[in-house]
Amino acid sequence: MKRSIIALSIVALGFTASSCAVPDEGADSGSGEKSKSGKAAKPDVKVQAAAIMKEYEENEAAADGKYKGKTLQVSGVIDKIDTEFIDDEQYVINIGGGGQYEIFTVNCDDQKAKTVSSMKKGQKITVVGDFEDGGDLGVELENCVVK
Numbered sequence: 001m002k003r004s005i006i007a008l009s010i011v012a013l014g015f016t017a018s019s020c021a022v023p024d025e026g027a028d029s030g031s032g033e034k035s036k037s038g039k040a041a042k043p044d045v046k047v048q049a050a051a052i053m054k055e056y057e058e059n060e061a062a063a064d065g066k067y068k069g070k071t072l073q074v075s076g077v078i079d080k081i082d083t084e085f086i087d088d089e090q091y092v093i094n095i096g097g098g099g100q101y102e103i104f105t106v107n108c109d110d111q112k113a114k115t116v117s118s119m120k121k122g123q124k125i126t127v128v129g130d131f132e133d134g135g136d137l138g139v140e141l142e143n144c145v146v147k
Contacts, residue, residue, distance in 0.1 A: 042071065043128050049076025049106045050097025056104075056134050067131040072141060074106050075126040081116050084109065091116045093146070094138075095125060104137065108144035115146060 045067065052074065055063040077098035084090040093116060094105035108127045119125070129141030 043073035044070040046073040046075075048097065049074050049095045050099075052106060052134070052139055053097070053104055056136075056139065060135055063134055067134060067139075070131050071128060072131055073126060073128045073147070074108075074139075074141065075124070076106065078119055078121050078123045078125050079105050080121060081111075081119055089113070093119070093125065093127070093144075095127065098122075106139045106141065108141050108146070110142070110144065111146075 052063070052067070052072075055066070074095060076095040078093060079096040079102055080094040082092055082094070084092055090109075091111040091113065093108040093111055095108060096102040096105045106127075108129055109132075126147040127141065127144050128147060129144030132140040132142045134140070
């Protein structure tokens, strides 16, 4: 059991490290205004965090096909706010459905301290970001802005 937990932790750290990206020029991550295109973020799809996580649990291939290349507006509840794995000056907002024991979340990456400093676990939140990846360890959004 301990080996499984350690292995899962190592895999999670690897995915977190690979999700760290430098925003494209023109992006204004954390401001609530722009996406990687430099335009006001307009979502292609609006979804609840719990619903997208359920889709990934049921069929990862179908969910990837549905969200790949899209800008998502995700609503849910803040599960955790933590520093990025590699850049401790950037933060990740983990968004879930509000359950007590959620393991997998939608992750709004590359947030600035001033954006997240007044937020709290359990607070309702809506973000818009470009779908980066989804799977067993959650859904990653890049160029993510808080609405």
